[in-house]
Amino acid sequence: ARKAALSASSGPGATSDGHTVPLLANIGGPGDVAAAVKAGAEGVGLFRTEFLFLDDSARAPSEEKQTAAYRQVLEAFPQGRVVVRVLDAGADKPLEFLTPADEPNPALGVRGLRSLLDHPDVLRTQLTALARAAEGLPVHLEVMAPMVADRADAKAFADACREAGLHAKFGAMVEIPSAALRARSVLQEVEFLSLGTNDLAQYAFAADRQVGAVSRLQDPWQPALLDLVAMAADAGRAEGKSCGVCGEAASDPLLACVLTGLGVTSLSMGAASIPYVRTTLAKYTLAQCERAAAAARATESAEEARAAAQAVLSGE
Numbered sequence: 256a257r258k259a260a261l262s263a264s265s266g267p268g269a270t271s272d273g274h275t276v277p278l279l280a281n282i283g284g285p286g287d288v289a290a291a292v293k294a295g296a297e298g299v300g301l302f303r304t305e306f307l308f309l310d311d312s313a314r315a316p317s318e319e320k321q322t323a324a325y326r327q328v329l330e331a332f333p334q335g336r337v338v339v340r341v342l343d344a345g346a347d348k349p350l351e352f353l354t355p356a357d358e359p360n361p362a363l364g365v366r367g368l369r370s371l372l373d374h375p376d377v378l379r380t381q382l383t384a385l386a387r388a389a390e391g392l393p394v395h396l397e398v399m400a401p402m403v404a405d406r407a408d409a410k411a412f413a414d415a416c417r418e419a420g421l422h423a424k425f426g427a428m429v430e431i432p433s434a435a436l437r438a439r440s441v442l443q444e445v446e447f448l449s450l451g452t453n454d455l456a457q458y459a460f461a462a463d464r465q466v467g468a469v470s471r472l473q474d475p476w477q478p479a480l481l482d483l484v485a486m487a488a489d490a491g492r493a494e495g496k497s498c499g500v501c502g503e504a505a506s507d508p509l510l511a512c513v514l515t516g517l518g519v520t521s522l523s524m525g526a527a528s529i530p531y532v533r534t535t536l537a538k539y540t541l542a543q544c545e546r547a548a549a550a551a552r553a554t555e556s557a558e559e560a561r562a563a564a565q566a567v568l569s570g571e
């Protein structure tokens with residue numbers, strides 16, 4: 256029992272019956288690495304690279320500056336997995352050198368991968384810096400694009416990665432409902448999916464993530480959001496490819512169990528949440544998580560979904 260308690264407070268994420276779900280950290284730069292390592296993160300599931308560039312948003316940082324920052328992060332997880340997201344500029348994260356200033360609806364405009372495809376030089380520099388940073392390291396580098404809408408977006412990103420000579424897995428974030436609906440098509444072009452549930456909720460519910468008045472619709476327990484997660488996870492399973500979650504949803508311990516039950520293959524969150532998610536996940540079997548997920552999806556509201564999952568997991 257002591258051994259079980261120990262493995263629940265450190266070590267890899269897993270259900271009580273040993274179904275592993277890697278617990279990864281969301282970071283914004285090398286400054287976040289120490290906390291992630293301390294929390295026992297098995298790697299990085301989302302490196303939000305745009306945070307490196309906020310100090311001077313007027314120009315793209317040099318390849319050298321980027322290489323040095325990426326190298327610092329990659330070195331911290333020698334055998335681990337590090338998933339780097341290429342620049343996600345625009346909407347809630349504007350960068351002067353990429354983001355058009357005159358859009359009526361920036362969240363629906365040229366942001367994320369769209370701005371990188373409009374500025375191929377910026378994407379190329381970032382991918383080249385990543386390739387250089389990973390040289391000679393045993394790390395499992397994975398690179399993903401934000402705001403992939405369809406298969407064409409996924410292909411454009413994969414082509415750019417190949418052209419840059421990057422030895423990494425290429426993935427697509429699922430944060431636009433069209434990508435969840437057609438996840439199997441997207442997976443014809445890339446090797447993994449990562450659900451960004453913050454934006455996925457924003458776009459599924461037409462509810463701006465920065466507007467508090469519509470926060471009810473941003474609740475990641477919304478059954479419609481769980482349906483979209485299930486679609487992407489099912490597509491991953493059908494294609495034999497991984498489908499993780501890197502949005503805030505993963506940091507809610509109870510919801511982490513439900514996401515596991517829906518079939519997601521890894522959970523990435525702020526470092527502070529990792530110990531809580533690890534401990535909670537270790538209490539339940541995969542079958543219990545699956546039953547909790549089914550019960551949550553069978554409801555009509557976020558509140559009911561939460562209560563239904565709780566009832567299943569506490570054996571009521």
Ligand code: PEP
Nearest residue numbers: 430451452453454501502
């Ligand atoms: C998300 O949208 O859920 C996500 C992980 O990306 P970000 O919050 O950086 O937009």
Ligand code: MG
Nearest residue numbers: 430451453454
């Ligand atoms: Mg997002």
